Amino acid sequence: MSELNPRTKHREFNGVAGALGITVGLPLVLELFQLVCNPAYSTKGLHIDVGAIVGQLPSNLSETCELMFDPTVWKVYLAWFFGLVALDQILPGTQLQGTELRDGTKLNYTINGVPMSLLLVTLLVARLFQVQDYQLPELQFIYDHQLQLVFTTIIFSFILAIFVYAISFIPLRNANGRGTKERILSVNGNTGNAFYDWFIGRELNPRIGSWDIKLFCELRPGMLLWFLVNLSCLHQQYHQLGYVTDSLVLVNLLQAIYLFDGVLNEAGCLSMIDVTTDGFGFMLSFGDLAWVPWSYSLQARYLAIPGNEVNLGWWRCCAVLLLQVVGFYIFRAANQQKADFKNGKLNRLKSITTPTGSKLLADGWWAKSQHINYMGDWLIGWSWCLPTGFQTPLTYFYVVYFASLLIHRQVRDDMKCRAKYGKAWDEYTKLVPYKIIPYLY
Structure with missing residues (x-):
């Protein structure tokens, strides 16, 4: 080979x-x-x-x-x-x-x-x-x-x-x-x-x-x-x-x-x-x-x-729309913060230097969880399912499936980073213990 x-x-x-x-x-x-x-x-x-x-x-x-x-x-x-x-x-x-x-x-x-x-x-x-x-x-x-x-x-x-x-x-x-x-x-x-x-x-x-x-x-x-x-x-x-x-x-x-x-x-x-x-x-x-x-x-x-029609009314529509807006805000703001940090625009933020010379951001959005952007993405998924009401759990399949997908990605990323960064990753996980949802997971 x-x-x-x-x-x-x-x-x-x-x-x-x-x-x-x-x-x-x-x-x-x-x-x-x-x-x-x-x-x-x-x-x-x-x-x-x-x-x-x-x-x-x-x-x-x-x-x-x-x-x-x-x-x-x-x-x-x-x-x-x-x-x-x-x-x-x-x-x-x-x-x-x-x-x-x-x-x-x-x-x-x-x-x-x-x-x-x-x-x-x-x-x-x-x-x-x-x-x-x-x-x-x-x-x-x-x-x-x-x-x-x-x-x-x-x-x-x-x-x-x-x-x-x-x-x-x-x-x-x-x-x-x-x-x-x-x-x-x-x-x-x-x-x-x-x-x-x-x-x-x-x-x-x-x-x-x-x-x-x-x-x-x-x-x-x-x-x-x-x-x-x-x-x-x-x-x-x-x-x-x-x-x-x-x-x-x-x-x-x-x-x-x-x-x-x-x-x-x-x-x-x-x-x-x-x-x-x-x-x-x-x-x-x-x-x-x-x-x-x-x-x-x-x-x-x-x-x-x-027979499956659902009429939400204006206030329920607004509530679901607000949920997507919040999810998008978390997803985009977190990703943008990480991109700006990589480009040297946010050097003031707290970070951990790794053996490879790269830095792990542990401040701002990324002090709340290791994959805070995943949480925003998951909230967006909920905004798709809620308009179907509660007639059947079938239409909520996406949020269950997507949660398992995000957790699998997080586990893969954890294994890769632990092998790549060693003790620096251990230090990072002590500072940012939550994986995706702050105070929950």
Whole structure:
């Protein structure tokens, strides 16, 4: 094994067993969400018509294949995915470099999520002026083909993960065109176990030419599809009831703010653990392409079902909106403070110098907890779920799932920092004992 790509010894998610459980279990969760969000299966509260669900399931292999490989849906999704790839390559943007890699190089990135998102919104608005009674066939297609689209995104995420795993074994050509060089593998995905490495991601930054597959999937096809799925629910409710409820409008608004805020701060992704440390395998492929659009849109899809309408009234809407504002403030203010400290603007703040020469901020927001920004992010999640009322715990799945995700990230970060900073990290944890929520965890 080369010095550039040392063998991975630690395995996340309890190794192969955990990876297998996630690979099988999470796609089934998405299918369950889709079944219980189908208007045909009375989903008021927890009273799900299991008999109706079973009756609607494919009865043989042929029907199953027709559902999973609907040619029209596949054509639409492939046009969506590769259309965005084309736009990613041709739209102008800011040129930035990523963090330094183990071979001393830095990758170049074109940050153009804003023009791409503006183009999508402009096209949608333009379409509204071309149709009668706000009837958009594109949004209706998404709503009417949710189950087929869920299958399509899941299968495509498997295919993409297989593709990037396969190319990770092909050496790269040198920039001068002479000879080849090793690809840089993920520190987590070089165990030698084919299944685990495929799941966690073997190569750190799989690319085809200038197209960075990982960064593209992080904020493009899945996030923007989530936006369209939410709009399709709003579209469906308007044409079914003749009006839209304030709860569904609020969910659309709050989640749109969140996802477009991510696009506006796309450059920040270059320093995220997903980009700097994790490889791109099934975990990220499935998460980006299937999990985000079909689990994050759960609240909107639930509220769009006839009989599940929730009318909040102005004061409840304001309270939920205030919760998102508070969450955003904590999230952004904390991250900005850390960025300013790294850039030397806040040297007056208390910090701990580590053996590597870097400093651990232990003041301001970062004296309250080690990951105070995570708490802000979690509060934002609550603002998405509360508009659904208390008819069912199903719509609160996101805050439970996201809490477990944030805790897992915090544990991983703690292990990495403890190994990297040693006694300095012990000193830091004494000064800042709380992990995420001050005085609680």
